[in-house]
Amino acid sequence: MNLALIAPEISLLATAIVVILLDLFVQRKNILAVVSLAGLALAFGFTIHLWGGNPQAAFGNMLVVDKFALFFKMLFLVSAALVILASTDYVLKFDSFQGEYYALVLLATLGMMLISAATDLISIFVALELISISFFALVGFLKDAKSSEASLKYMLLGAIASAILLYGMAFVFGFTGNTQLGAISIAIYNMSLTGASAAPGLMLGLILIIVGLGFKIAAFPFQMWVPDVYEGAPTPITAFLSVASKAAGFAIILRIFYTAFNFPTWLSHDWGMIFAILAAIGMTVGNIVAIPQTNIKRMLAYSSIAQAGYLILGIAAMGFSPALSYLGQSGVLFFLAGYTVTNLGAFIAVIAISEKVGSDRISDYDGVLKRSPMLALALTLCLISLTGIPLTAGFLAKFYIFSGAVQNHLLWLVIIAVLNSVVAAYYYLRVVKVMWFNEPKFEGKISTSFGLRLALVLCCAGIIFIGVSPYAMNLANTAAKMFGF
Amino acid sequence: MNFNVLSLIIFLPALGALIIACISNSRAKLIKYVAAFFTLIPLILGIIVLFNFNKSAPVGAIQFEEKASWIPLINAYYHVGLDGISMPLFLLMDFLGFMVVLISWKIDLRPREYFAWLLLLETSILGVFASLDILLFFIFWEIEVIPMFFLISIWGSGRKEYSALKYVLYTLFGSAMMLAGILCLYFTTGSLSMVDIMKNGIGVLPAVPATLIFFLLLGGFAVKLPVFPLHTWLPDAHTDAPTAVSVVLAGALLKMGGYGMIRICVSFFPTIARQYAPWLIAFAVVNIIYGAAVTLKQTDIKRLIAYSSVSHMGFVLLGIFTLTQVSMVGATMQMVSHGLITGLLFATAGLVMHNTHERDIGKLGGLARQIPIITVIFTIAGLGAMGVPGTSGFISEFMVFLGSFGSTVLHARVLTVIAILGILMGAGYILWLLQRVFYGPPQDKFNSVKDATKLEVFYSALFIIVIFGIGLDPSILTNIIKTGVSAIIH
Numbered sequence: 001m002n003l004a005l006i007a008p009e010i011s012l013l014a015t016a017i018v019v020i021l022l023d024l025f026v027q028r029k030n031i032l033a034v035v036s037l038a039g040l041a042l043a044f045g046f047t048i049h050l051w052g053g054n055p056q057a058a059f060g061n062m063l064v065v066d067k068f069a070l071f072f073k074m075l076f077l078v079s080a081a082l083v084i085l086a087s088t089d090y091v092l093k094f095d096s097f098q099g100e101y102y103a104l105v106l107l108a109t110l111g112m113m114l115i116s117a118a119t120d121l122i123s124i125f126v127a128l129e130l131i132s133i134s135f136f137a138l139v140g141f142l143k144d145a146k147s148s149e150a151s152l153k154y155m156l157l158g159a160i161a162s163a164i165l166l167y168g169m170a171f172v173f174g175f176t177g178n179t180q181l182g183a184i185s186i187a188i189y190n191m192s193l194t195g196a197s198a199a200p201g202l203m204l205g206l207i208l209i210i211v212g213l214g215f216k217i218a219a220f221p222f223q224m225w226v227p228d229v230y231e232g233a234p235t236p237i238t239a240f241l242s243v244a245s246k247a248a249g250f251a252i253i254l255r256i257f258y259t260a261f262n263f264p265t266w267l268s269h270d271w272g273m274i275f276a277i278l279a280a281i282g283m284t285v286g287n288i289v290a291i292p293q294t295n296i297k298r299m300l301a302y303s304s305i306a307q308a309g310y311l312i313l314g315i316a317a318m319g320f321s322p323a324l325s326y327l328g329q330s331g332v333l334f335f336l337a338g339y340t341v342t343n344l345g346a347f348i349a350v351i352a353i354s355e356k357v358g359s360d361r362i363s364d365y366d367g368v369l370k371r372s373p374m375l376a377l378a379l380t381l382c383l384i385s386l387t388g389i390p391l392t393a394g395f396l397a398k399f400y401i402f403s404g405a406v407q408n409h410l411l412w413l414v415i416i417a418v419l420n421s422v423v424a425a426y427y428y429l430r431v432v433k434v435m436w437f438n439e440p441k442f443e444g445k446i447s448t449s450f451g452l453r454l455a456l457v458l459c460c461a462g463i464i465f466i467g468v469s470p471y472a473m474n475l476a477n478t479a480a481k482m483f484g485f
Numbered sequence: 486m487n488f489n490v491l492s493l494i495i496f497l498p499a500l501g502a503l504i505i506a507c508i509s510n511s512r513a514k515l516i517k518y519v520a521a522f523f524t525l526i527p528l529i530l531g532i533i534v535l536f537n538f539n540k541s542a543p544v545g546a547i548q549f550e551e552k553a554s555w556i557p558l559i560n561a562y563y564h565v566g567l568d569g570i571s572m573p574l575f576l577l578m579d580f581l582g583f584m585v586v587l588i589s590w591k592i593d594l595r596p597r598e599y600f601a602w603l604l605l606l607e608t609s610i611l612g613v614f615a616s617l618d619i620l621l622f623f624i625f626w627e628i629e630v631i632p633m634f635f636l637i638s639i640w641g642s643g644r645k646e647y648s649a650l651k652y653v654l655y656t657l658f659g660s661a662m663m664l665a666g667i668l669c670l671y672f673t674t675g676s677l678s679m680v681d682i683m684k685n686g687i688g689v690l691p692a693v694p695a696t697l698i699f700f701l702l703l704g705g706f707a708v709k710l711p712v713f714p715l716h717t718w719l720p721d722a723h724t725d726a727p728t729a730v731s732v733v734l735a736g737a738l739l740k741m742g743g744y745g746m747i748r749i750c751v752s753f754f755p756t757i758a759r760q761y762a763p764w765l766i767a768f769a770v771v772n773i774i775y776g777a778a779v780t781l782k783q784t785d786i787k788r789l790i791a792y793s794s795v796s797h798m799g800f801v802l803l804g805i806f807t808l809t810q811v812s813m814v815g816a817t818m819q820m821v822s823h824g825l826i827t828g829l830l831f832a833t834a835g836l837v838m839h840n841t842h843e844r845d846i847g848k849l850g851g852l853a854r855q856i857p858i859i860t861v862i863f864t865i866a867g868l869g870a871m872g873v874p875g876t877s878g879f880i881s882e883f884m885v886f887l888g889s890f891g892s893t894v895l896h897a898r899v900l901t902v903i904a905i906l907g908i909l910m911g912a913g914y915i916l917w918l919l920q921r922v923f924y925g926p927p928q929d930k931f932n933s934v935k936d937a938t939k940l941e942v943f944y945s946a947l948f949i950i951v952i953f954g955i956g957l958d959p960s961i962l963t964n965i966i967k968t969g970v971s972a973i974i975h
Contacts, residue, residue, distance in 0.1 A: 387657075389631060390624035396556075399620070399664070403559065406668040411693060414668060418661035425657050426650070429634065433646060437638055470556040477558055 005050070005058045005065045008043040008073060009113055015039025016106040023099020029091065033451070036084050036102045040109070044077045055482060061180050062123040063114070071333060071479030072116035072251045079244045079340050080109040085455035086348040087236040089355065089448070094141060101141060105240065108134035112248040119259065121169045121179040124252055128165070128216070131248060132158050135241060139233040150232025157215065157225045165212025171205025172260075181259040189263050196270055206261065206271060210278075213256075216249030219312055220282035223305045230301035235354065238297060239347030242304045243340045250311055250336060254329055258318060258483060272319020275312050280416050283309025287423040295360045296350055299427060303386060304343065306424060311335055313413055314401045320408040328408065330480035331401035334473050338393030338466045342385040345459030348452060349379035356446040362431055367440030375446060376435045378456050383428040385463045388421050393466035400473065490534060491549050491565045494527040494575075495611045498582060502604035505597055513596040517586070520600040524583040524607065531579035538572055540964050545972030547617065547680060548572075555621075560677050564618040569969025570747055570817055573962050574740055575614040577824045580951070581736045582607040585729040587944045588832050591839070592640065592727070599640055602632040603729065610737050614744060619667050619677045623660070626705075626741065630656050633722075633730070633738075640727040648718075648725035655708055655718040663705025669698045670753070683752050683972075699754045699761075706750065709742030710798050713772045723791035728835025731787065735794050736828035740820040743801045747813065751805060752973040758808065763895040765806040770900045772799030777910035781917070784846050786834050789918060790827060793870060796907055797823045803904055804885040807897050812888025813970045814963055818881035821962060822955065826869035826878055829948040833863045836941060837922065840934050846918065851927035856936040860923045862945045867915040869952050872908055877955035882908065884963075 003010065018039070019032050026032070047070055055066035084105060091098050111130030118124040136158065140151025173179055176187035193199045214222040230238045262268050286306030293299035311332055318328030350360070352375055357364045369376040385392035398421065402414045448456075466472040501523025508516050539548060550566035567575055585603060592599050609632070612625030630653050637649035667677075673693060674682050687695060708715045719739075723731050751758045776796030783789035797819070804816025836859050837852070838844045853860045869876035872883075889901040937945070955962060 384631065390627045395624070395627070399668075400559065402664070403668050403671060406665075406672045406693075411665070411669065411697075415662075415665050418665050419658070422654060422657045422661050426654060429650060429653060432634075433638065433650070436635065437646060470558060473556060473558050 002056070002058060005056060006063065007046040008050070008077075009110055011046060012039060012043045012106055012110045012113065015042070016103045016110065019103045019106065020099050023103075029098040030088065032099055032102050033084055033088050033091075036106055037081055039106065040077050040081045040084070043113075044074065047073045047077065057119070059123075061182070062120045063117045064119045065117060067479045067482030068251075068255070068333075069117040071475065072247065073113045075247055075337060075340055076109050076112040076116070076244050079240065079247075079344060080105060082344050082348070082455045082458060083236050083240045083244075085451040086239065086344075086351055088451035090234060090236050090351060093234070097141070101138070104134045104138050108138065108240070109244070112244055112251075115248050116251040116255075118252070119181045119255065121173065121181070124256070125162075125166060125169065128252070129162065131245060132162065135237070135245060138237045139229055139241070141234050141237065142232075146232035147234070148232075150229045153225055154229045161212050161215035161222070164208050168205045168208025168210075168212055171201055171208065175199065175202045175205060181256060184260040185263060188261070188267070193264065193267070195266055203270070207274070209256065210271070210274060213249055213253050214278065217246050217253065217311070218305050218308050219278050220285050220305065220309070223282070223286070223308075226305055227298045227301045230304075231295060231297045231360070235297065235347060235351045238301075239344050239351075242300070242347065243343050246304070246308065247336045247340060250315075250332055253315060254318070254332060255483070257315065258329065268319045272316050275319060276316035276410060276413050279309045279312035279316055280413055281309075282306065282312060283417060283420045287420050287427075291423070291427050293427070294362055296354070296362050296365070296431065297360050299362065299431075300343070300346060300350070303424065303427070306420065307339055307343070307386070309420070310398065310401060310417060311339070313405050313410070313417055316413065317401075317405040317408045317410055320410060321404075325408075326477075326480045327404040329483075330473075330477045331404035333480050334476035335397040335401045337472050337476060338385070338397035338463070341459045341462035341466065342382050342393055345456060345463060346379060346382035346386065348456045348459060349375055349382060352448045352452055352456070353379070353446060357442075362434055364441070365431060365434045366438035368435040368446070370440050371442075371444065372446035372448075374453075375448070375456075378460050379435065380432050381460050381463060383432055385467070387425045387428045391464065391467050393463045393472075396467050396473070489551050490530055491567065491615050492551055494530050494534070494579065495565070495608055495615060497523050497527050498604040498611070499608040502601040502608070505601045505604065508597060510595060510597045513593060516596045516600050517590060520586045520604060521583070523604060524579075524586050527607075527611070528579045528583045531576045534567070535572065535576055535965075538567070538965060540968060542968060544968065545683070546968075550617075555618075559620070559671075560675070561620045562618045562678065563621060564678060564680075565612075565615040565621075566617050567615060568972070569965045569967060571614045571744065571969070572965050573817060573821045574737070574744055575611060577740070577821050578607065578610050578614060578737045581733060581824065581828055582611075584828065584832075584944050584947070585732050587940060588732060588835070589727075589729040590940055592729075594640060598635070602635050603733075606632040606636070606733060610733070610741065613741050617679045619670065619679060619682075619749075622679070623664065623667055626663075627660055629738065629741075633734075636730045637722060637726045640730070641725040642727075643725045644721070645725045648721040651718050652722040655715070659705040659708030659715075662701045666698050666701030666705070669693045669701065673698070679748065687753055695754060696757055699750060699757045703746065703750050706742040706745040709745070710739055710802065711742065711795065712768055712798075712802060713775055713795070716772075716776075716795050719795060720788050720791045723794070723831075724785060724788045728831060728839070731791075731831040731835070732828045735791070735831055736824035739794065739798055740824060743798070743805065743816065743820050746802075746805050747817070747973065751808070751813075755973075758806065759894070762806045762808055763897075766803050766889070766894060766897060766900050769799045769802035769806065770904050772796065772802060773904050773907035774799075774910070777907050777914065780914045781910065786837065786844050786846055786849070786918070786922065787831070789846070789914065790830050790834055793911070793914065794823070794827055796911065797827070797870075799904070799907065800882055800885050803889055803901070807889035807892035807894050807901075808974060809888040809892045810967070810970050810974050812885050812892060813974060814966045815881055815884025815886075815888050817966045817970070818877070818955075818959065818962060819885055822869070822877035822881040822952070825948055825952050825955075826866055826876070829862070829866040829945060829952070830870060832948070833859055833866060833945065836937060837863070840936075841931055846921050849922045850925045851923070852931060852934070853923040854927040855931050855934050858937045858942060862937070862942075862949070863923065864919060865949055865952075867919055869956075871912045871915045875953060875956045877952050877959070880956055880959040
């Protein structure tokens with residue numbers, strides 16, 4: 001047992017505990033944010049330190065430390081740090097429990113880091129529950145009617161999804177006799193199955209797993225909770241939910257389906273087709289329903305359902321890709337990196353603007369340009385990136401993930417996707433229009449805290465950097481190649 | 486010249502935009518001078534490039550080439566260069582870039598943003614004409630949408646926000662198809678280099694039918710050119726855009742579509758282009774005749790010129806898909822010539838509107854007495870649009886017809902004869918427009934209308950000199966264009 005392999009997780013857990021204890025003693029709650037950030041930085045340092053090594057299994061094949069997992073860990077740590085930076089203002093809304101807030105964010109991050117490394121159905125489930133339970137609490141943190149409703153809804157539906165996932169895992173275990181992903185793959189391979197009809201139990205298990213995880217990534221038709229929860233939750237948590245929690249879901253889908261169910265070919269084509277259909281419907285529904293939304297958080301919620309559709313397209317491409325091709329995975333990884341900075345940036349700008357405007361209605365964003373040029377510019381950049389206009393992360397991410405799909409003969413799906421991005425332009429640009437062209441209803445500058453500004457600047461820099469430099473793409477590509485068992 | 490002159494030309498306006506973004510709105514004069522400076526230098530450099538362009542270089546040679554690896558993982562390069570087809574269009578944009586700054590001299594609403602967007606627009610269009618990497622081409626192509634969106638919605642008139650959004654959605658729709666096409670192309674050839682694909686052909690296609698790729702790509706260009714029935718964004722965008730933006734839109738943006746058709750559709754897919762050419766030239770004739778017919782009944786001066794562009798772009802489409810050297814040289818000439826002539830028409834129409842505060846042709850009239858200089862300029866531009874000998878309009882349309890009449894494409898001869906009717910109708914709508922706006926009894930309400938200022942005379946004179954320069958000695962351009970075209974049509 002090599003504890004050095006899970007040093008990032010250990011340091012994060014320690015930080016969470018320290019934050020809770022410190023909360024009892026310190027008066028200036030800002031210190032908690034600083035400590036949390038320090039803990040995240042420490043964990044990030046450990047993660048980078050591990051990057052150089054070869055894949056290594058730990059804890060009896062429960063976890064693996066490979067570049068794939070490390071890539072996601074960095075992604076989660078960065079997004080958690082940005083969320084905490086952006087929360088520094090927002091937490092003043094809570095009378096107490098600031099310590100718990102930061103600690104729960106850290107614990108959710110811990111769960112995500114574990115899930116990206118998990119290679120056993122058991123450890124996957126445990127990590128997933130750690131994420132979910134942290135979020136159930138975080139979503140309800142505002143304690144007003146909407147927030148409580150969102151929390152309850154998220155918890156009930158989340159529990160059902162977990163149950164379905166567990167049911168699916170039980171089927172897979174019953175069919176293969178293993179919970180370890182690599183062993184499952186070998187067991188399926190040895191059975192020399194000829195088609196789906198030869199293994200109805202396995203297929204049922206597979207479908208149930210897709211349903212359970214589809215809930216996490218907000219894939220259609222398991223997305224019903226998204227708009228209400230996104231609207232009700234504290235905005236930084238919505239941002240975190242829409243980015244990191246979703247990325248964790250994708251991490252584990254990639255891991256499970258690539259490691260356990262990639263052979264024989266008919267099997268991967270079967271689930272590839274399921275994902276392809278989910279992608280097509282998800283992005284279409286998400287985009288069309290986003291158009292009439294008047295609340296910006298709900299609009300971003302539906303847009304994130306559509307963005308999940310693009311990501312699922314990458315998973316479908318993985319299903320149809322020949323053995324040892326990793327274009328599908330690396331497309332998903334790169335898209336997630338771009339999506340993380342873009343969506344976080346959008347939500348952070350929304351936190352700042354809505355805080356001062358006093359509402360989340362798009363019509364109240366009138367003339368934000370005059371009241372705060374920097375916020376308007378930043379939100380415009382994020383929306384342009386979500387639309388997928390070049391020189392932003394959104395464009396290159398789409399280009400890369402679509403090219404993976406085209407190479408795996410999913411041209412029809414790509415055509416649906418590119419047409420969808422035209423629909424999306426309509427509602428993204430509507431917000432730009434309101435901010436730039438309308439006269440402000442109220443006077444006065446919009447002021448922001450330093451932490452929030454820093455987070456926003458980092459996101460915008462990330463959008464441009466990922467959109468222009470080949471660095472992030474190379475990183476995603478390296479990570480996608482290094483799947484360890 | 487071994488320094489990176491093309492990159493310098495392309496990115497100087499963007500640099501200017503950045504500098505302008507840092508100047509306060511209250512210093513409008515300074516902003517305008519900075520904008521003029523950062524567009525004049527590219528124009529001068531562009532002229533120097535023109536004179537250094539080697540007309541006797543081997544067929545298909547790329548000149549002033551710059552290539553640097555950008556994203557190795559997807560084989561994307563920063564690769565720019567010019568050949569005979571892109572050179573004139575590149576220079577056209579350099580010219581228009583400087584002109585529109587002069588045309589915009591009266592802009593006082595949020596000048597900082599206005600000129601920053603305008604300069605960014607120039608960079609993106611220059612980039613489209615110079616790119617030799619398809620991804621780079623697409624990136625420049627797509628970036629152009631953002632400045633256009635802001636320019637039309639903030640500084641436009643009428644239903645400006647509607648028109649801007651319509652423009653953006655149409656363009657994105659076109660480029661969405663194009664993106665799918667580019668991805669297929671990348672998948673089948675493994676390369677994003679236009680030069681390589683042109684040299685090696687698209688090879689054997691394992692999965693995606695080449696016809697599909699051809700039409701996906703063509704779709705993007707057809708929206709831009711525009712080809713009937715995808716043209717409906719154009720009248721709205723033109724009518725509601727501020728004058729200078731209409732000039733860029735008609736002058737250079739539409740040409741991106743024609744350029745793309747030559748550079749990508751015809752040269753990558755010669756056999757498919759030939760196979761579907763009869764259909765495409767039929768569309769061209771519809772464009773010409775339908776466009777001209779609709780132009781005849783317009784009552785808004787800007788809308789009229791906008792619809793005349795639809796008709797004129799039909800000549801470009803005809804020239805390209807009759808697939809002869811002469812017609813394609815003519816099509817490229819027509820793009821340059823239309824850019825200049827319609828650019829001037831829009832600029833002058835803008836003057837009429839700005840000075841009289843009236844754009845309804847029915848309410849205008851008899852202006853020749855009150856604003857004689859504008860009348861003369863407008864008339865000259867109108868003669869160009871009619872294709873009167875001596876102007877660039879004549880020689881380019883003549884070459885298109887000459888080439889298409891001798892084309893071996895099915896029905897080319899019959900369709901060419903029909904298309905020539907478009908010239909007749911063109912003369913009709915231009916002369917009628919002149920008559921209604923400038924001639925007839927003078928109206929008292931226009932007695933105090935100002936004529937063109939010195940600056941306006943200056944830029945109009947530049948336009949006119951170039952229009953007649955090309956008209957009287959077309960070989961300046963045809964020799965250059967021929968070197969590019971002969972690499973595509975053997």
